[in-house]
Amino acid sequence: MTLAELLPSTGCSTEPVLEDGLWPDGTRLAGQDLVIGGLPATQLAARFGTPCQVLDERTVRARARAFRTALPDAEVVFAGKSLPCPEVYRWMAQEGLSLDVSSAGELALARAAGFPARRIVMHGNVKTAEDLKAALEYGVSRIVVDSFDEITQLGALATHGQEVMIRVTPGVDAHTHAKIATGVEDQKFGFSLASGAALEAILRVVEQPSLKLVGLHCHIGSQVKHVASYEEAVRRMVGLIASCGTRIGQLDLGGGFCAPYLRGDPDFDLAGFAHRVQGALNYECALHRVPPPRLLVEPGRSIVANAGVTLYRVCAVKESARTFVAVDGGMSDNPRPSLYGAKYAVRLVGRGGKPKPVTVVGRHCEAGDVLAEDVLLPRDVHAGDLLAVPATGAYHHALASNYNQVCRPPVIAVRDGVARPIVRRETEEDLLRRYV
Numbered sequence: 001m002t003l004a005e006l007l008p009s010t011g012c013s014t015e016p017v018l019e020d021g022l023w024p025d026g027t028r029l030a031g032q033d034l035v036i037g038g039l040p041a042t043q044l045a046a047r048f049g050t051p052c053q054v055l056d057e058r059t060v061r062a063r064a065r066a067f068r069t070a071l072p073d074a075e076v077v078f079a080g081k082s083l084p085c086p087e088v089y090r091w092m093a094q095e096g097l098s099l100d101v102s103s104a105g106e107l108a109l110a111r112a113a114g115f116p117a118r119r120i121v122m123h124g125n126v127k128t129a130e131d132l133k134a135a136l137e138y139g140v141s142r143i144v145v146d147s148f149d150e151i152t153q154l155g156a157l158a159t160h161g162q163e164v165m166i167r168v169t170p171g172v173d174a175h176t177h178a179k180i181a182t183g184v185e186d187q188k189f190g191f192s193l194a195s196g197a198a199l200e201a202i203l204r205v206v207e208q209p210s211l212k213l214v215g216l217h218c219h220i221g222s223q224v225k226h227v228a229s230y231e232e233a234v235r236r237m238v239g240l241i242a243s244c245g246t247r248i249g250q251l252d253l254g255g256g257f258c259a260p261y262l263r264g265d266p267d268f269d270l271a272g273f274a275h276r277v278q279g280a281l282n283y284e285c286a287l288h289r290v291p292p293p294r295l296l297v298e299p300g301r302s303i304v305a306n307a308g309v310t311l312y313r314v315c316a317v318k319e320s321a322r323t324f325v326a327v328d329g330g331m332s333d334n335p336r337p338s339l340y341g342a343k344y345a346v347r348l349v350g351r352g353g354k355p356k357p358v359t360v361v362g363r364h365c366e367a368g369d370v371l372a373e374d375v376l377l378p379r380d381v382h383a384g385d386l387l388a389v390p391a392t393g394a395y396h397h398a399l400a401s402n403y404n405q406v407c408r409p410p411v412i413a414v415r416d417g418v419a420r421p422i423v424r425r426e427t428e429e430d431l432l433r434r435y436v
């Protein structure tokens with residue numbers, strides 16, 4: 001069935017109801033306007049321009065807190081790559097979370113935020129010598145090693161008991177998109193459990209006098225919906241812990257908890273996760289007679305995705321076999337649809353109207369620069385209209401580019417009726433600064 005056929009039963013994006021779960025907490029309609037963090041979207045667009053990424057601080061903090069409440073004995077580590085921004089890192093520090101970084105650049109942002117080094121973990125399948133040196137210099141508490149080359153290199157650079165975790169590929173299929181399924185065999189991340197490489201990595205780290213093995217890590221993918229995938233990861237990881245003959249104090253299960261993007265998408269069952277994963281850990285550890293390691297989780301998307309809304313201005317409407325609605329942003333601020341077919345809801349803000357299905361496209365010189373297909377907008381949608389796209393808080397600012405030398409949008413934090421830029425809009429001066 002096409003969306004148009006479903007139209008009578010699903011209602012339309014311009015009717016005065018908001019899709020459950022997609023928008024920041026407390027988002028509401030006021031007439032046809034959309035109020036986010038206590039501020040009308042039309043006002044935010046007028047004041048800060050478009051495209052513009054709006055981030056609700058209360059939602060971010062509430063999600064961070066929810067992880068800590070659900071898993072009081074675990075270490076909750078924010079995946080810094082999902083929304084790299086010193087101000088957001090500060091919120092995480094204040095909420096008692098740790099932070100993971102995957103490069104010297106992300107670490108520089110953490111330093112700028114004054115993030116405590118003892119709560120920073122460094123990741124990445126490639127860490128250059130510069131990344132490792134920056135990590136050692138700042139004194140990040142743990143480095144997650146991902147290759148034999150890295151173990152040797154880090155062993156030589158570190159001087160005294162640098163704490164290390166080992167990234168393991170447990171062979172769990174989390175039933176997600178191939179480009180974000182990081183737990184299965186045959187891929188670039190981690191040491192394979194099945195091949196014995198993980199066990200070999202444990203031995204190599206233990207042999208390095210300058211390194212101290214404190215934990216094992218796995219990250220089975222992104223947009224993972226099923227708690228069962230994590231239970232399976234726990235089973236396999238505890239099996240490895242039991243067979244390696246070394247005391248392992250920490251088990252990091254990574255992130256990947258799903259966030260809703262479209263009407264009807266499930267929210268991640270955090271309470272179920274906490275209960276079942278802790279249960280599986282206790283059970284498997286008792287079975288194998290090993291002391292239960294401390295659990296770590298690394299949520300990124302599930303904390304920030306639904307706290308973000310992107311505002312675009314319609315610049316042109318073109319009728320052909322379908323209706324193309326072209327906006328002032330596109331793949332430079334949201335490459336996810338072209339990267340892995342991500343889908344988004346879109347709402348017209350400021351007025352209503354009888355709906356029809358349209359394709360929202362960006363301004364870039366690629367036919368694949370499509371933001372959303374088959375979304376319902378008023379049939380008289382025209383240049384000047386304001387569009388809002390929810391669930392754009394994670395991997396948007398992070399993945400933004402300057403393609404076509406388009407300046408990247410700002411990130412505007414909103415809270416209780418107050419708005420402030422936490423990333424300013426890029427200018428042509430910024431662009432020109434790099435050219436020699």
Ligand SMILES: *Cc1c(COP(=O)(O)O)cnc(C)c1O
Nearest residue numbers: 079219222255256298299300301
């Ligand atoms: C990306 C990543 C995460 C966070 O993933 P989300 O899908 O944003 O929760 C956590 N850990 C590692 C190692 C990652 O690479």
